[in-house]
Amino acid sequence: MSHPDELIHARYGEIPFNVDVEWNNTLNTLLSHRSVRGYQTKPLPYRTLELLVASAQSAATSSNLQTWSVVAVENQERKEELATLAGNQAHIRQCPLFLVWLADLARLAYIAESRGMSYDGLDYLEMFTMATIDAALAAQNAVIAAESLGLGTVYIGAMRNKPVEVADVLQLPPSVFAVFGLCVGYPEPDIAYSVKPRLPQSAILHRETYKLAEQEEPIARYNQVMKDFYTQQQMNVAGDWSEHSVKRIATSQSLSGRDKLRQALNHLGFKLK
Numbered sequence: 001m002s003h004p005d006e007l008i009h010a011r012y013g014e015i016p017f018n019v020d021v022e023w024n025n026t027l028n029t030l031l032s033h034r035s036v037r038g039y040q041t042k043p044l045p046y047r048t049l050e051l052l053v054a055s056a057q058s059a060a061t062s063s064n065l066q067t068w069s070v071v072a073v074e075n076q077e078r079k080e081e082l083a084t085l086a087g088n089q090a091h092i093r094q095c096p097l098f099l100v101w102l103a104d105l106a107r108l109a110y111i112a113e114s115r116g117m118s119y120d121g122l123d124y125l126e127m128f129t130m131a132t133i134d135a136a137l138a139a140q141n142a143v144i145a146a147e148s149l150g151l152g153t154v155y156i157g158a159m160r161n162k163p164v165e166v167a168d169v170l171q172l173p174p175s176v177f178a179v180f181g182l183c184v185g186y187p188e189p190d191i192a193y194s195v196k197p198r199l200p201q202s203a204i205l206h207r208e209t210y211k212l213a214e215q216e217e218p219i220a221r222y223n224q225v226m227k228d229f230y231t232q233q234q235m236n237v238a239g240d241w242s243e244h245s246v247k248r249i250a251t252s253q254s255l256s257g258r259d260k261l262r263q264a265l266n267h268l269g270f271k272l273k
């Protein structure tokens, strides 16, 4: 286990508070998180997939409806296809296990149909949101389980760049949508994966009521922390975090095809009323 101060410092670029509880493995795993974008070809230990899915299924799920599923992709050709659809991200090709997390309303529709009951409620944005939240909570549990086993992961939101094509590759039925992918594998040992700092808590944590203007100072402080991080990591990032982030939302083109997500979801059977 690492020393808590070390992890808190890595997470914020400073030590804004003292840890007063007895440090444990769970906190250690959570605070050590960093995305991994280079993998060994080494296969995962026997039954790792099942353990990751059991961890995912242990997450809370709205009304116990369990409106999510996951497709485990290990076939190299299929990983290649998905990598191509996700802007050619090499780590998708490289990782031994690629998990695609699905918002899944098809199972409930199927159950309703088999019981001869209507399922008009599935047509609403609320049900889509519920399924997406369920999928995200499940996936994050799997991430923590994987990291606790010494594995690395990285989410792949780029599955949403071409959602209809992804649905085709995975043979998804109507009302099932790939929310994101997740690479899983042993990290490439020659690459150092550092903990990436986050915004100061004074920007994120609001006590009693929300405050926007007060975030200016911590955001400025974070820009400096991230500038130092980019330099330290030899990352070629133009400008500071604010500039980089604003570029991601500047125009519809900045969304890498995801500006057409609503139409794609309609096409996949989600009415989003």
Ligand SMILES: Cc1cc2nc3c(=O)[nH]c(=O)nc-3n(C[C@H](O)[C@H](O)[C@H](O)COP(=O)(O)O)c2cc1C
Pocket: 033, 034, 035, 036, 037, 089, 154, 155, 156, 157, 158, 159, 180, 194, 195, 196
């Ligand atoms: C929903 C989601 C989608 C993401 N999509 C991608 C992706 O397509 N490619 C990638 O390399 N990283 C992706 N990431 C990883 C983020 O870039 C990463 O979590 C963020 O920069 C913070 O770094 P850290 O995870 O190392 O702390 C994604 C993360 C999330 C939560």
